[in-house]
Amino acid sequence: MAQTSPSILSADFSTLGKQVVAVSKAGADYIHVDVMDGHFVPNISFGAAVMKSLNRHETAPYDVHLMIEDPDDYLEDFVTDKTAFITVHQEACRHLHRTIQHIKSCGVKAGVSINPATPVSMLENILEDVDLVLIMSVNPGFGGQKLIPQTLSKIEELVDLREKYEYSYEIEIDGGVNADTVADVLGTGVDIVVAGSYIFRKDDKGSVDELAELYRDRMALIAD
Ligand code: DX5
Ligand code: ZN
Numbered sequence: 399m400a401q402t403s404p405s406i407l408s409a410d411f412s413t414l415g416k417q418v419v420a421v422s423k424a425g426a427d428y429i430h431v432d433v434m435d436g437h438f439v440p441n442i443s444f445g446a447a448v449m450k451s452l453n454r455h456e457t458a459p460y461d462v463h464l465m466i467e468d469p470d471d472y473l474e475d476f477v478t479d480k481t482a483f484i485t486v487h488q489e490a491c492r493h494l495h496r497t498i499q500h501i502k503s504c505g506v507k508a509g510v511s512i513n514p515a516t517p518v519s520m521l522e523n524i525l526e527d528v529d530l531v532l533i534m535s536v537n538p539g540f541g542g543q544k545l546i547p548q549t550l551s552k553i554e555e556l557v558d559l560r561e562k563y564e565y566s567y568e569i570e571i572d573g574g575v576n577a578d579t580v581a582d583v584l585g586t587g588v589d590i591v592v593a594g595s596y597i598f599r600k601d602d603k604g605s606v607d608e609l610a611e612l613y614r615d616r617m618a619l620i621a622d
Contacts (some may be wrong), residue, residue, distance in 0.1 A: 399584065399589045399621060400588055400589055400590060400591045400621070401427035401428070401585060401589060401591070401621070402425070402426050402427050402428070402590075402591060402593070402613070402616070402617045402620050402621050403426070403428035403429070403430040403461045403570065403590050403591065403592045403593075404421045404426050404429065404430060404593060404594070404597040404613070405430040405432055405541065405572070405592050405593065405594030405597075405598075406418060406429060406430065406431060406432070406555055406594075406598070407430075407432040407504065407517075407541045407594050408541040408542065408594035408595040408597070408598040408599075409598040410600055410602065411444075413499060414452065414504070415452060415455055416606055416609065417598060417602065417609060418452050418455065419455050419456060419457060419606055420606045420607075420609035420613055421458075421597065421608040421609075421610070421613045422456060422457045422458040423456075423606065423607075423610040423619075424609075424610040424611070424612075424614040425614060425617065425621060426458045426617065427458060427459075427480060427590070427621075428451070428458050428459055428460065428461035428483075428590065429458050429459070429460050429461065429527070430461045430463060430477075430572070430592045430594070431449050431460050431461065431462045431463065432463050432465065432594075433445060433446075433462065433463065433464050433465060433466060433476075434465045434466070434538075434539065434553070435466035435467060436463070437466070437467045437502060438465050438466050438467050438487065438489075438490050438538075439465045439531075439538045439539035440539050440591075441539045441540055445472075445475070446472070446475035446476050446593055447465070449462070449476065449478070450478060453478045453479070453480055453491050457473075457480065458480075459470035459480045459482035460476075460478065460480050460481045460482060460483075461482055461483045461485070461570075461590070462476045462481060462483060462484045462485065463485050463509075463511065463572065463592075464476070464484065464485060464486050465487060465489070465490075465503060465538045465606065466490065466541070467490055468486075469486045469490060469491065469497060470496075470497055470500055473497075473500055473501055473504060474504060477504045477505070477506055478509065480555055481506050482506070482507060482509065483506065483507045483508070483509045483529065483530050484501045484502070484504070484506050484507075485507065485508075485509030485510065485511050485530060485532050486498075486509070486510060486511070487510075487512070487513070487538075488510055488511065488512050488516060488520055488521060488524075489510050489512070489513055489516060492512065494524055495523075495524060495527065498510065498524060498527050498528060499527075502601070507529035507530060507568070508527070508528055508529050508530070509528060509529060509531065509532050510524060510528050510530070510531055510532070511531070511532035511533070511534055511538075511572070512531075512532075512533065512534060512552075512568075513534050513537060513538065514534055514535070514536070514537055514546045514548075514549050516573030517552075518552050518555045518556060518559070520521065524604075525556075525559060525560075525563070525565050525567065526563070526565055528567050529566070529567055530568050530570055530590075531556055531566055531567050531568075531569050532568075532570045532571075532572055533549055533552050533553055533556070533569065533570070533571050533572070533588075534549065534572055534573055535549040535550070535571050535572060535573040535575070535583075535614070536572075536573030536574050536576050538572075538573075541566075541595045542594070542595040543573060543574055544574050545573060545574025545575065545579045545583075546573075546574070547582070548572075549571075550582060550583065550586050551586075553571060553586035554586050554587065554590050556569050557569065557586070557587045568589040568590055569587075569588050569589050569590070569619065570588065570589065570590035570591070570592060571583055571586075571588045571590075571591055571592065572592035573592070575591055575593045575596060575620070576593070576595075576596040577596070579620060580619050580620060584620070590602040591620045593616075593617075593620065596616060597613060597616050597617065
């Protein structure tokens with residue numbers, strides 16, 4: 399079993415606050431915040447203002463996934479008292495080591511992510527510096543895509559490297575996790591599982607407590 403990080407990308411934005419409070423109440427370990435700029439990925443989602451307004455409520459800590467070019471220019475905007483991780487893409491960072499140190503200097507844990515076509519070997523010289531490695535199991539940009547099975551062996555590779563070199567990063571998977579794929583996903587030894595469209599559905603309605611019950615049932619598949 400693993401920790402859960404529901405992605406609000408698939409939530410109903412018209413009642414976002416309620417859904418985030420409910421999923422937090424249901425025991426989500428993190429809230430996965432997918433930020434897209436329409437350049438690094440072919441979609442635009444939302445920015446720091448949305449996350450900051452959620453922060454007025456009782457929510458789980460934020461797991462920020464920046465799918466943006468030049469993330470250094472925006473890092474400080476995502477630092478709040480509840481920001482646990484800020485993750486940037488290896489493919490988007492010209493000076494990845496500098497960016498990772500920049501995140502840490504903000505008092506936040508630093509994550510790095512790789513797309514499905516990027517091998518773990520591209521991270522060889524940064525693994526000792528990061529707190530989180532996020533393996534994309536779909537091409538980033540959209541919720542509700544199908545998991546790409548050959549990405550799963552990267553998690554096993556990272557588990558082995560962590561043991562061999564005594565690294566301390568956590569490993570997270572993002573994309574296409576649902577009832578059909580979760581057993582294979584958990585079988586890799588992954589620590590944190592992101593799930594968007596499996597947790598949030600556009601027709602979810604009801605009070606915070608009713609929603610929390612719904613989300614608790616859906617997360618039970620993944621959670622400790
Ligand atoms: C994709 C995002 C994911 C996405 C996952 O670019 O990074 O976090 O919301 O959505 P599902 O779980 O629906 O694949
Ligand atoms: Zn994500």
